Amino acid sequence: GAVVSQHPSRVICKSGTSVKIECRSLDFQATTMFWYRQFPKQSLMLMATSNEGSKATYEQGVEKDKFLINHASLTLSTLTVTSAHPEDSSFYICSAWSDRASTDTQYFGPGTRLTVL
Amino acid sequence: DAKTTQPPSMDCAEGRAANLPCNHSTISGNEYVYWYRQIHSQGPQYIIHGLKNNETNEMASLIITEDRKSSTLILPHATLRDTAVYYCIVHSGGSNYKLTFGKGTLLTVNP
Numbered sequence: 001g002a003v004v005s006q007h008p009s010r011v012i013c014k015s016g017t018s019v020k021i022e023c024r025s026l027d028f029q030a031t032t033m034f035w036y037r038q039f040p041k042q043s044l045m046l047m048a049t050s051n052e053g054s055k056a057t058y059e060q061g062v063e064k065d066k067f068l069i070n071h072a073s074l075t076l077s078t079l080t081v082t083s084a085h086p087e088d089s090s091f092y093i094c095s096a097w098s099d100r101a102s103t104d105t106q107y108f109g110p111g112t113r114l115t116v117l
Numbered sequence: 118d119a120k121t122t123q124p125p126s127m128d129c130a131e132g133r134a135a136n137l138p139c140n141h142s143t144i145s146g147n148e149y150v151y152w153y154r155q156i157h158s159q160g161p162q163y164i165i166h167g168l169k170n171n172e173t174n175e176m177a178s179l180i181i182t183e184d185r186k187s188s189t190l191i192l193p194h195a196t197l198r199d200t201a202v203y204y205c206i207v208h209s210g211g212s213n214y215k216l217t218f219g220k221g222t223l224l225t226v227n228p
Contacts, residue, residue, distance in 0.1 A: 044218040104166075106163075
């Protein structure tokens with residue numbers, strides 16, 4: 001299957017700082033990438049959808065100025081959590097979709113655990 | 118979007134078949150049944166999907182009832198590494214389809 005990576009896998013930062021998370025499709029070009037957030041003991045919640053070269057579409061209740069998404073190429077999307085606070089501590093997961101992949105599905109990255117002190 | 122219903126948890130003995138049910142009584146004609154799983158602290162993993170016919174791959178088998186209102190994911194010989202939360206999701210596919218994850222079924226494989 002298609003491979004999606006995320007970097008970093010784990011990050012700890014101080015309150016008020018910004019954190020950037022990268023999502024890469026390693027062996028296919030992703031026309032669409034998705035960002036999810038998962039709090040402990042809860043299911044994944046979609047934050048935003050991004051198409052290469054265009055602005056991301058955010059889900060209701062997700063602040064676009066706080067969670068900056070850039071999808072500058074067909075293999076890379078970044079999520080920047082600006083002015084992070086302890087309530088932003090969560091497991092962030094990206095996924096990628098390609099019409100050129102062998103299966104019509106989203107492929108998920110391994111996730112990034114963010115802890116804001 | 119069609120809603121799915123899954124039991125919150127199931128147990129299975131190692132080496133035995135694990136049969137995970139999913140109800141999707143409001144599924145529409147162009148919607149597929151997808152299964153993913155999430156092992157603790159990892160991203161979800163695609164398992165299998167189907168429209169009408171039963172499907173099998175190296176990971177699992179998917180049995181869809183003739184009326185398509187329910188399905189069963191079968192792991193033929195469960196191992197301890199199959200312990201995970203299994204999600205059944207119904208959608209029509211495509212690039213901009215947004216997956217909605219429910220609570221899934223926590224499958225615990227016991228030695």
